[in-house]
Amino acid sequence: MTPAAIDGVPGRCVEVVLVAFALFGMLAMGVFAAGGEVPDFAAPVAIVGAMVLQRWRRPLGVASPQFASDRWWLLGGVVVVSAATAIVAWGALATPSRTWDGAAMWDGKAALLAERLTLAQPAFRDPGILLHSRDYPLLQPVLMAALERWLGVGRALFPLVYLTHCALLFVLLRRAGAAIRWAVLASVAFGVTPMVLSPSGGGADSGYAEPLLALAVTATVGGLVGKDRWLAAVGIALLAWAKPEGGLYGAVAVALAWLRADRGVVVATAVGWTSAMALWLVVQRDLQSCGRAATPWSIPLALAGLGAAVVLSHRLVPNVRSRVVLAAAVVVVGALAAPALARLFELGGGVFSSYLAGSGRLGERLGEAPTIVVGIANWAWLRGRFGLAFVVVLLVAWRCGSDAARDPLRWLAVMLGVVALPFVLAPFADLDAHIRASMPRLLCHHVGVAWLAVGLGLAAAVPPRQTVAA
Amino acid sequence: MAVAANPSTWRRVVLALVAIHVAWGLARLPRMVAERRSDIRTFDELGPGLHQLASAKLAGGAALLWLREHTAPGEVVLCEGSQRGPIEFASAALAPRLLVTTAACATTAADFAGRPLARGTRDGRTGTFVLVATDDDLRVEVR
Numbered sequence: 001m002t003p004a005a006i007d008g009v010p011g012r013c014v015e016v017v018l019v020a021f022a023l024f025g026m027l028a029m030g031v032f033a034a035g036g037e038v039p040d041f042a043a044p045v046a047i048v049g050a051m052v053l054q055r056w057r058r059p060l061g062v063a064s065p066q067f068a069s070d071r072w073w074l075l076g077g078v079v080v081v082s083a084a085t086a087i088v089a090w091g092a093l094a095t096p097s098r099t100w101d102g103a104a105m106w107d108g109k110a111a112l113l114a115e116r117l118t119l120a121q122p123a124f125r126d127p128g129i130l131l132h133s134r135d136y137p138l139l140q141p142v143l144m145a146a147l148e149r150w151l152g153v154g155r156a157l158f159p160l161v162y163l164t165h166c167a168l169l170f171v172l173l174r175r176a177g178a179a180i181r182w183a184v185l186a187s188v189a190f191g192v193t194p195m196v197l198s199p200s201g202g203g204a205d206s207g208y209a210e211p212l213l214a215l216a217v218t219a220t221v222g223g224l225v226g227k228d229r230w231l232a233a234v235g236i237a238l239l240a241w242a243k244p245e246g247g248l249y250g251a252v253a254v255a256l257a258w259l260r261a262d263r264g265v266v267v268a269t270a271v272g273w274t275s276a277m278a279l280w281l282v283v284q285r286d287l288q289s290c291g292r293a294a295t296p297w298s299i300p301l302a303l304a305g306l307g308a309a310v311v312l313s314h315r316l317v318p319n320v321r322s323r324v325v326l327a328a329a330v331v332v333v334g335a336l337a338a339p340a341l342a343r344l345f346e347l348g349g350g351v352f353s354s355y356l357a358g359s360g361r362l363g364e365r366l367g368e369a370p371t372i373v374v375g376i377a378n379w380a381w382l383r384g385r386f387g388l389a390f391v392v393v394l395l396v397a398w399r400c401g402s403d404a405a406r407d408p409l410r411w412l413a414v415m416l417g418v419v420a421l422p423f424v425l426a427p428f429a430d431l432d433a434h435i436r437a438s439m440p441r442l443l444c445h446h447v448g449v450a451w452l453a454v455g456l457g458l459a460a461a462v463p464p465r466q467t468v469a470a
Numbered sequence: 471m472a473v474a475a476n477p478s479t480w481r482r483v484v485l486a487l488v489a490i491h492v493a494w495g496l497a498r499l500p501r502m503v504a505e506r507r508s509d510i511r512t513f514d515e516l517g518p519g520l521h522q523l524a525s526a527k528l529a530g531g532a533a534l535l536w537l538r539e540h541t542a543p544g545e546v547v548l549c550e551g552s553q554r555g556p557i558e559f560a561s562a563a564l565a566p567r568l569l570v571t572t573a574a575c576a577t578t579a580a581d582f583a584g585r586p587l588a589r590g591t592r593d594g595r596t597g598t599f600v601l602v603a604t605d606d607d608l609r610v611e612v613r
Binding site: 080083084087090091094095096097098099100103104105107108111122123126127128129130131132185186188189191192193194197198199205387388389391392395396399454457458461462 | 480481483484485487488490491492494495496498499502503505506509510513514518519521522525526549553557558559560561562565568569570571573574575582583
């Protein structure tokens with residue numbers, strides 16, 4: 001196989017899958033916002049559109065040379081990831097979801113949407129009908145519904161997401177100049193991480209939306225690392241539509257880009273996040289009100305203003321230190337103003353309001369900070385659910401020789417705080433039970449980024465040899 | 471520290487840990503297969519919803535099984551009480567039946583959104599079936 005094929009084929013496939021997810025998500029959310037029904041030709045249109053866009057964009061990054069021994073690394077990587085994908089595919093296709101959220105929350109919506117790809121149906125329109133987490137983002141159910149309608153196997157989404165995530169890590173590392181062996185090693189290490197491959201809640205075939213969200217997180221951070229505007233924008237859009245915490249992760253990505261990245265990446269992330277959130281918040285209002293509320297135009301307008309402010313302030317405040325001070329001030333003011341803003345924009349329903357209401361518990365819960373810190377340490381490092389992923393990443397953080405690895409490491413550092421947030425604000429009385437139930441899932445969102453950081457750290461520590469195989 | 475001072479030592483330590491992680495993951499592959507096999511077998515025996523209740527060691531499976539056997543797929547099953555715990559799996563267990571709260575539909579109504587309410591006889595009482603949920607159990611009442 002030629003070097004161009006080794007680096008080009010997975011890169012093109014990964015980009016087509018991610019862009020097709022985003023295009024179909026955008027079409028579906030747009031149609032839902034307009035109160036319509038997504039036509040069956042939308043899925044092939046999204047795939048063809050993704051292929052056209054992928055051909056149109058210029059190649060990114062320069063892959064490092066390859067060597068004769070790399071063939072064996074590639075072969076080993078392909079064998080392991082194929083075997084793991086086969087296990088995930090078997091687990092996903094054998095039955096409907098066998099775990100809590102998959103069965104209670106996601107499968108039901110996917111089944112309803114597979115029947116009719118519209119929100120104009122009784123389960124979404126009548127508050128009397130029991131529908132778990134009515135206002136949760138719908139990307140996973142609409143993708144499952146599209147696959148079900150188009151191919152008859154909605155749950156094929158899960159092995160596809162798993163395989164795409166493994167391939168994405170390989171592609172990101174190759175584009176960052178990593179040798180094939182390090183790209184393969186990081187990709188395989190991610191693929192066999194116990195939590196990722198486990199059949200329990202949050203695993204690749206569990207039916208949870210965590211794998212899809214984790215893929216979006218890795219794509220977003222990969223976009224920031226490689227200054228790949230498309231990837232960053234696509235990743236952020238998928239974040240916003242995959243799970244409620246995705247909106248917050250997207251905001252963090254915009255903030256990190258604003259602090260350090262060039263103008264193009266800032267514009268891409270700001271446009272990606274504000275437009276995806278605007279579309280989603282309109283759909284979410286529709287879900288919360290069971291189609292009875294008028295379209296909340298104030299939300300897209302406010303987000304457009306916020307996006308413009310982000311881009312403009314990036315230009316006006318060129319100094320990174322000044323940006324850090326300004327960002328800290330915005331976070332503090334934003335946190336204080338959050339309840340008032342939520343009232344102003346009537347973001348009153350669902351998980352967001354339950355967490356906002358939790359700000360009253362802040363003082364009391366801060367006293368439990370040690371429990372939360374121990375919970376993070378326990379699940380990240382001690383329980384073995386993530387293998388050695390977060391142990392190795394600590395070593396990379398301690399002695400990182402790569403500028404590129406700093407972006408994923410910054411992401412992980414910020415996420416330590418973000419992961420703790422739900423436990424500080426959560427409306428649940430039993431903190432230990434909440435940590436036990438949620439911490440592994442929250443950490444799972446970032447395990448791809450952890451392996452990206454490790455791969456980049458290894459690539460920097462071991463420069464490619466100069467001799468290229470014939 | 472010696473490791474910090476010597477990049478090749480640091481690299482070796484990182485590579486060794488990554489190798490251990492990968493070896494550990496590969497060694498777990500047979501277990502991943504076995505866990506799924508057992509999970510799928512239980513699911514096939516119990517069916518959707520009931521499998522999750524059993525896995526989570528929650529009660530209420532008998533009520534869902536009874537409703538599945540004594541109501542038609544096109545009917546509406548009324549429910550009330552907690553919306554946390556075993557009731558979260560009721561939709562999966564009873565699909566394609568709709569679950570509707572008694573606050574939205576009176577037990578005396580004939581239908582909901584064009585679908586008939588689930589009715590019948592249980593323990594000698596005839597009327598509309600209502601699935602009553604608590605945080606850790608489910609029961610069927612006739613009203």
